[in-house]
Amino acid sequence: MEQIEVVLVSGRTADQGAGLEVGKTSTSYFESVAVVELSADDADALGLGDGDPVEVATPHGSVVVRSRRSGGLDRGVSFFPYGPWANRVFGSYTGGTGMPSFKGVRATIRPAEGQAVPTLMDLVEALRGGR
Amino acid sequence: MTVFTDVICPFCGCLCDDLEITVEGNKIVRTRNACAISASKYMHHEENRIDGPTVDGKAVGIHEAVDAAAEILASARRPLIYGLSSTECGAVAEAVELAELVGGVVDNTSSVCHGPTILALQAVGESKCTLGEVKNRADLVVFWGCNPAEAHIRHLIRYSGMPRGLFVPEGRKGRYIVAVDVRETRMGRVADLFLKIEPNGDFELLSAIRAAVRGHKIRAETVSGVPRQQIEGLAERMKGAKMGVIFFGLGLTQSDGRHMNIDAAVGLVADLNHHTKFVLTPMRGHYNVAGANTVTAWQTGYPYAVDFSRGYPRYNPGEYTSVDLLARGEADAAVVVASDPAAHFPADAARHLGRIPVVTLDQKVSMTALMSKVVIPVATAGIEAEGTAYRMDGVPIRLRKVIEPHEGVLPDAEVLQMIMYRVRELKEGA
Numbered sequence: 001m002e003q004i005e006v007v008l009v010s011g012r013t014a015d016q017g018a019g020l021e022v023g024k025t026s027t028s029y030f031e032s033v034a035v036v037e038l039s040a041d042d043a044d045a046l047g048l049g050d051g052d053p054v055e056v057a058t059p060h061g062s063v064v065v066r067s068r069r070s071g072g073l074d075r076g077v078s079f080f081p082y083g084p085w086a087n088r089v090f091g092s093y094t095g096g097t098g099m100p101s102f103k104g105v106r107a108t109i110r111p112a113e114g115q116a117v118p119t120l121m122d123l124v125e126a127l128r129g130g131r
Numbered sequence: 132m133t134v135f136t137d138v139i140c141p142f143c144g145c146l147c148d149d150l151e152i153t154v155e156g157n158k159i160v161r162t163r164n165a166c167a168i169s170a171s172k173y174m175h176h177e178e179n180r181i182d183g184p185t186v187d188g189k190a191v192g193i194h195e196a197v198d199a200a201a202e203i204l205a206s207a208r209r210p211l212i213y214g215l216s217s218t219e220c221g222a223v224a225e226a227v228e229l230a231e232l233v234g235g236v237v238d239n240t241s242s243v244c245h246g247p248t249i250l251a252l253q254a255v256g257e258s259k260c261t262l263g264e265v266k267n268r269a270d271l272v273v274f275w276g277c278n279p280a281e282a283h284i285r286h287l288i289r290y291s292g293m294p295r296g297l298f299v300p301e302g303r304k305g306r307y308i309v310a311v312d313v314r315e316t317r318m319g320r321v322a323d324l325f326l327k328i329e330p331n332g333d334f335e336l337l338s339a340i341r342a343a344v345r346g347h348k349i350r351a352e353t354v355s356g357v358p359r360q361q362i363e364g365l366a367e368r369m370k371g372a373k374m375g376v377i378f379f380g381l382g383l384t385q386s387d388g389r390h391m392n393i394d395a396a397v398g399l400v401a402d403l404n405h406h407t408k409f410v411l412t413p414m415r416g417h418y419n420v421a422g423a424n425t426v427t428a429w430q431t432g433y434p435y436a437v438d439f440s441r442g443y444p445r446y447n448p449g450e451y452t453s454v455d456l457l458a459r460g461e462a463d464a465a466v467v468v469a470s471d472p473a474a475h476f477p478a479d480a481a482r483h484l485g486r487i488p489v490v491t492l493d494q495k496v497s498m499t500a501l502m503s504k505v506v507i508p509v510a511t512a513g514i515e516a517e518g519t520a521y522r523m524d525g526v527p528i529r530l531r532k533v534i535e536p537h538e539g540v541l542p543d544a545e546v547l548q549m550i551m552y553r554v555r556e557l558k559e560g561a
């Protein structure tokens with residue numbers, strides 16, 4: 001399958017929390033958040049091996065991250081740890097509440113073979129450049 | 132070697148107060164009783180630190196950095212002061228005063244965590260208790276849209292799951308634990324009952340449980356993916372509890388419905404109080420986000436999203452909240468204290484931080500610091516500085532200092548005072 005549609009949910013993980021306390025520029029932070037989790041069925045449908053890069057896209061933006069299989073997810077639900085990679089795809093509309101939609105967001109995921117996962121500095125440069 | 136006992140962890144809203152921190156020659160060498168995240172905070176405390184103050188990436192002295200920050204603020208028309216949830220209450224108070232001085236907006240990270248909770252509780256009230264009461268009395272504990280096994284790692288061990296309480300002498304065996312989530316996390320596996328709910332289906336499921344509690348027949352076979360029998364069974368169990376508590380997380384505040392999900396949860400708890408004692412408590416994330424709300428509320432009347440542009444405080448989440456303010460391109464300068472909005476706001480909003488002068492006060496190199504015009508390193512509250520923080524249940528606890536900060540590195544509150552002093556000088560000179 002070329003791509004699948006998922007409902008994206010973001011959240012904290014213990015690795016993300018521990019990684020950010022080492023530092024945002026650390027390898028452990030990068031490894032804990034530049035990753036999206038899929039159900040085994042969805043990963044199989046896309047022909048993904050564990051750790052293969054995927055592109056996650058919404059109308060707000062797209063980002064390439066590594067993929068990981070997770071036993072706790074239903075088909076069609078995908079989990080993205082909090083962080084600057086996840087925030088490439090979430091929109092800023094808050095519906096007058098101050099809170100953007102960080103959970104329950106429709107997205108597409110497709111394999112991104114050969115594409116590099118952006119570094120934190122790549123993301124800083126993107127924001128600085130208005131992208 | 133010094134061993135500090137009863138140290139308060141400055142990471143999450145649990146504010147665990149039983150840590151042991153061993154210090155050798157002003158270096159933390161060992162932690163006891165700390166969870167994985169807390170241990171990481173203490174043991175990696177010295178890594179990736181901001182070396183010294185910078186302006187435009189060039190190393191400067193603290194006074195030069197303060198001057199640059201004050202000049203940005205004194206000439207700004209709509210400055211935003213943001214963060215504050217991972218610092219102590221004294222710094223929050225200074226930040227509110229700074230906002231008043233420069234006619235800016237002061238907002239804290241609750242606008243992107245439990246802001247919708249606050250909106251709902253302001254509208255419909257809350258039935259609450261301390262975590263000590265949960266430990267001693269609660270025999271039914273619901274975790275809705277939260278995953279303490281990853282985010283509040285010792286919550287179950289210290290307060291809500293395992294401990295033997297005065298009226299729950301069997302500990303874990305004396306409590307029935309329910310987890311409601313869109314995915315089966317470690318929390319779901321620990322619970323006695325796990326309800327897997329469809330994304331964005333919280334309001335409907337809460338309303339269905341509420342209907343069942345009130346004795347209405349549910350006609351649908353499933354609500355938000357949860358079978359009718361489970362809903363009715365949970366309603367009966369809730370009514371039969373000696374004391375129940377709903378802990379809820381960002382699964383309710385960050386999905387469709389936002390504050391209306393909390394409104395529904397409060398309604399359920401209110402209905403249950405016709406049968407038994409029931410309370411609800413938000414799982415506050417940053418260790419002092421509750422303190423940031425409390426201090427801002429007692430100083431301005433409002434807990435977050437406060438605008439001082441008319442000289443007096445006005446409150447309007449959705450308008451003065453940081454994501455909205457940045458996404459509209461309205462802020463023309465920002466001061467960020469103990470937070471990283473460039474990393475944690477949607478890119479649409481975060482990219483505005485690349486267009487305006489930003490002053491960052493933080494311990495470690497963050498994405499926001501990398502985008503800032505002025506960066507000032509500060510002492511870490513709870514490790515290198517004392518202060519007060521509010522636990523998720525609203526209990527204030529005094530943070531301890533276990534090591535000395537680097538030479539010349541000051542706490543957030545003192546740096547903010549220095550900036551204000553200089554802003555006043557600039558305004559008087561103008």
